[in-house]
Amino acid sequence: MIRNYLTITFRTLRRYRTYSLLNITGLAVGLACGILIFLVVNFQLSFDQYHRKADRTYRIVTELRHETVSYNRGTPKALAEVLRRDYPLIETAARIMRVRSGLLSLPRTDGGFQQKFQEDRTICFADPDLFDVFDFQWKTGSPASSLTRPNSAVLTEKYARKYFGDADPIGRVLRLDNQWNLTVTGILKDHPVNTNLSDEVYISYGTLSGLSDEMAQSLRNWQDLDSEEMTYVTLPETAAVEPVEAVLPAIVRKYYNQEDVRVYHFRLQPLSDVHFNTQFGGRMQKKFLYAMAFVGLFLIVAACINFVNMATAQALRRSKEVGVRKAMGSTRRQLFGQFMAETALITAIAVVVALTLAQTTMPLINLSMSVFNANLALTDLLQPKPLALLIGLVILVIGMAGFYPSIVLSGFNPIAALRGRVSTTQVGGISVRRGLVVVQFFITILFTISVIVIMSQLRFVQQADLGFTKDAVLTVPVPTADPIKQQTLRNRLLQIGAIEEVAFGNAPPASSNMNQSSFTYDTRTEPEKFETQTKIGDQNYLTLFDLKLRAGRNFFRNDTVSNEVIVNEMMVKRLGLKSANEILGKRLNVWDADRTVVGVVKDFHVNSLRMPVGPLVIFKRASANRMVALKVGPGNLPETIKTVEATWSELFPENVFTYQFLDQILERFYTAENILLVFAQVFSLIAILIGCLGLYGLMAFLAESKTKEIGVRKVLGANLLQILWLFGREFSLLILTGFAVAAPLAGWLMNKWLQDYTYRIELEWWVFALAIVLVAGITLLTVSYQSIKAALTNPVTSLRSE
Structure with missing residues (x-):
């Protein structure tokens, strides 16, 4: 049938x-x-769910509660150490600090370099406990000891082949940013693609204290909050979340002053939520x-x-x-x-x-x-x-x-x-x-x-008026904090016929590089109840990006002490002032320095159109310049880029040239x-x-x-x-x-x-x-x-x- x-x-x-x-x-x-x-x-839905302890692993995130609540996936560097030392409710606490951009080189015995690699968001500093929180698969080395010593590094297989080919990488040396030698102590198998922990180079966290005095101080600074500095914790199998959540306010009360206690709030974010919570950098x-x-x-x-x-x-x-x-x-x-x-x-x-x-x-x-x-x-x-x-x-x-x-x-x-x-x-x-x-x-x-x-x-x-010019703007990294070298770079780039204007800063007007800061205004002794976005830009920043002045003036070119600031219209509004002229000449203490407001620019978007325009402060600081923006005129664009690369590489032979167009950066928002x-x-x-x-x-x-x-x-x-x-x-x-x-x-x-x-x-x-x-x-x-x-x-x- x-x-x-x-x-x-x-x-x-x-x-x-x-x-x-x-x-x-x-x-x-x-x-x-x-x-x-x-x-x-x-x-x-499978992102990071393959780890054995995924159901009891959490990331600690920060809520900054001013007039409105802002969200930061970062935590102070000192938090993990305190949790490990003082709170037995935590089984493991581990820090990871991602490096937005770093240069790794293969040094030669004569002091030169065999090869250089510019890496973006693939390098991180990590506690050895990170390998206890997450299930990394090891090819060579020990999760217990490979990152215990300063200046040690662990690579993935892919990056070990990238740097050393088929040679044995264990014991080989990499140099970070042409200054610090790192010894390879372990090799990880390549990560699955369904993970947000996609770093390729892991440097021992103990290395940070030797990088600079400023970095050593940040290890003890509870106000230092960077979205790339994250803390992960694992709870014991029988532990509940509520008792751990309850001790976090006690930590805030112990290590923050009375004003900051009302602002800083830590909470646990389940690992399963990390990939999806866009408030804390989730991508889906x-x-x-x-x-x-x-x-x-x-x-x-x-x-x-x-x-x-x-x-x-x-x-x-x-x-x-x-x-x-x-x-x-x-x-x-x-x-x-x-x-x-x-x-x-x-x-x-x-x-x-x-x-x-x-x-x-x-x-x-x-x-x-x-x-x-x-x-x-x-x-x-x-x-x-x-x-x-x-x-x-x-x-x-x-x-x-x-x-x-x-x-x-x-x-x-x-x-x-x-x-x-x-x-x-x-x-x-x-x-x-x-x-x-x-x-x-x-x-x-x-x-x-x-x-x-x-x-x-x-x-x-894509077509909205963001308040600044985004067409024909090329961005190139600045590998030096020396103002004299930066000025030399500016002069050399302006000699290229197709380059119409050059401006230095830490980021374009709109980017994922978000810097929030508290500040005090005029004669007030207490910080304002809201934070401000900060942007670094020189005297050409406003003109290159066509930012419109509503009141006041641009920076003086001879402002060597960099104590002038320009704010946006929203700052004037949030301070309760009736007109933009009222803020001119007033004191603004931001980044622990007194500065004078000299101009007010028309509001422009510093993030995607999902976010409202907030208060903003722009000021000059050569040591914080990370980008040089170039206004490119009509002509042979590929030839212009080649000329820019040749000029840049001549001035910075120890670094690797990269570039991005501003419209490509903005496209990533969506x-x-x-x-x-x-x-x-x-x-x-x-x-x-x-x-x-x-x-x-x-x-x-x-x-x-x-x-x-x-x-x-x-x-x-x-x-x-x-x-x-x-x-x-x-x-x-x-x-x-x-x-x-x-x-x-x-x-x-x-x-x-x-x-x-x-x-x-x-x-x-x-x-x-x-x-x-x-x-x-x-x-x-x-x-x-x-x-x-x-x-x-x-x-x-x-x-x-x-």
Whole structure:
């Protein structure tokens, strides 16, 4: 009997090739999307969850509570030592301090260098206890001793090969920033990609005290708060979180003065939250993953609806087969089993096609998530949990797609079936298919509105006036704190014809380099209740970036003591002053120095448009300059960059030249949004494709059910347009019904998404109008062929059909 079922199934697939192809295509595309989305979501949720102690590992983060609360993932360097020494509730406490940019060199015996490597965010200083908190895999060396001595370093395999090739790296020397020698004491196996601990060079934390007197003091400074200085703790297996949370305020009371006690608040952040909490530097939001999961579910539901429509549309053609089987003694249960088996076989074929499609598009998915170093593969589905979910998904699809058509087909009256008297109402009627197609229209319109809004918001943030010039600005690192060498660099760069202007600073006007500082104003003795952003910039900073002065003046070029500051309009507003002129000449104590306000600039954005503009102070400090910005004029850009590199390398032969364009820096603010947009666009197109297949099925059913009616109308004088309106009216009603349900939901969802942006577009009527016009146009193209074919059918043929 099973062999007979398979034989009949294959014959049916061959006989109705078009319907079979559409069914398999719809299911395969829906399943492929579901598989890809599952892999993406599973990958994001797996970050750092492979560590044995992940469920009891926490990062301590800092909340700074002024008038508003600001969030910092960093903690003072002294905190971990205090926790280890004084609090047995903590099993392990470990510090890690990332280096934003560092130079590693291979020294020669004659004092020169074999090779130099400029590393960005791959070097860190780490406690040896870090290897107890996290499960690093070792190739050579000991987690207990490799970082116990100052000036020792541990490398990953990849970076050991990068620096030393195939030679044994143990005992070899690397020089950090042309000043400090580091001895390699251990080699780690390369990290999995699903980790936020992606550092490649680990330097012993004890090295810090010998770098400089300033660094040695920072080890004991509780006000020194850097977002790259993090503390991780592991709790004992039986310990609760609450007692540990309770001791953190006691630490604040012990080591901070009365004013700071109200400001500094430490709390525990679970390791599982680190990747997703954007307040503390998380790179992905869970709501994006939930949205993607719902998208995958919607696409699979749409594919199943399409299958149901197609299966019931061809049910009339199989009515005689059902009649014969029932006449030969088949029970309804047996027929139900046969049709479910057919669905299972079609689904199995669709799964194979889906896996092939998923594998084919996997490189594009990995490319779209290259910021996470994603290397997704279908082999990820072979793990126990993903495999069980895949099997469950296939079973669910078989049930959703096959149950209703099987019930309908197995329920035919055998006599009516053999006489060819089965009507459209006996295969579920048009109303059921209308409801299913409305659901497809709902999904399609929901996706279409979402894509329009996301694209509009991203276009808005990319084209928004940030308050400064971002075009044709090249940024180059400054490897010296010597003001004389910086001035030499400026003079040499200005000799390059295409360079119009040169400015030094610690970062561009908007960047991820955020520096918050407390300050006191004028004659007030207590710090203000709010902090200010700080930017380092010289006398050319305002003119190069076209920052507009509202009052006062720019820095004096001969200001050698650097005691002048420029503030923004928001600073004036937050201080409660009535005009910008009131602040001119007033004292501002920031970075532990008294400075004089000489100018007020128009507000500009220092971060992404998610964040509001806050108070800002700009001042000169040559020792803090980390960047030189170049305004590049029209001309041969590659040649200009080569000339800049040659000039820079001549002045700093011991360093490695790198450069970035400002617009590339700003683009990184919206990494997650760009990924979301790519997925939204792709899956919206797929939803439309699946919807078109469903429309094709309904159109086929409508054409067959209205054959007699069309013939009668044509005999009575109806013309082509009137016949076409029969179908147009049908689909217009379905589109409007789907739109009536989808538009309010899409508006609510997109409005919630836009709330993350302080500066955002407004949801206007044209968004919804464009969505319904696009869907209506696609619908028209999909159904036009069959509707015209039905309208042109000879009425004699139509009247003879039944």
